[in-house]
Amino acid sequence: MYQVAGWDDKNEDEDGDEEAREVCGVIATHGREDGQTVDVGGGLAELFDHDAMVEQLPDGRFDRDALAGHRNAMLWFGIVDPAWRGHGIGHRLFRARIEWAQAHGADMVFAMGWERPDERTSRPLFERYDFVPVQRFDEHYAGTRDACPDCGIWPDDDRECSCAATLWAREMPLDRLAGSGGVLER
Numbered sequence: 318m319y320q321v322a323g324w325d326d327k328n329e330d331e332d333g334d335e336e337a338r339e340v341c342g343v344i345a346t347h348g349r350e351d352g353q354t355v356d357v358g359g360g361l362a363e364l365f366d367h368d369a370m371v372e373q374l375p376d377g378r379f380d381r382d383a384l385a386g387h388r389n390a391m392l393w394f395g396i397v398d399p400a401w402r403g404h405g406i407g408h409r410l411f412r413a414r415i416e417w418a419q420a421h422g423a424d425m426v427f428a429m430g431w432e433r434p435d436e437r438t439s440r441p442l443f444e445r446y447d448f449v450p451v452q453r454f455d456e457h458y459a460g461t462r463d464a465c466p467d468c469g470i471w472p473d474d475d476r477e478c479s480c481a482a483t484l485w486a487r488e489m490p491l492d493r494l495a496g497s498g499g500v501l502e503r
């Protein structure tokens with residue numbers, strides 16, 4: 318009923334060398350009875366080498382240099398249409414991306430988990446895969462997000478998003494993903 322499809326995007330420059338940017342996008346679609354499909358969720362992941370990952374990590378009470386691995390995956394976002402929550406779609410989008418990361422040799426996976434004011438968080442998803450909460454950042458999105466439905470703010474008012482975010486990390490590989498094939502394997 319719910320398909321999660323993904324694609325690999327490994328750009329090549331003019332000389333045919335691989336660029337550092339390796340991205341994976343996943344889209345969840347629902348096949349309707351009339352044969353149409355609708356997108357109900359999506360997510361992105363990106364691979365970074367050690368130095369690039371250090372640049373990406375937020376400045377917190379930890380040693381970024383020590384935390385970043387040799388080959389790191391960052392889960393940028395995972396969103397599910399509000400009308401489709403509670404169907405396990407977020408989990409499948411999450412799992413598809415960590416399977417992709419593992420299949421591409423990542424030794425660390427990171428994500429910023431949005432902590433909404435109503436306590437609805439992606440925490441259970443991270444805990445299910447034994448991610449470790451490294452640090453909570455209050456008002457993580459202030460200055461970068463001028464609209465947030467969870468804070469009730471909009472671009473035309475002066476307020477900023479006050480949602481917090483938690484940096485989660487997990488060493489790879491995850492044994493339980495081994496041999497699962499993965500939704501992105503063809």
Ligand SMILES: [Zn+2]
Pocket residue numbers: 465466467468478479480
């Ligand atoms: Zn907010």
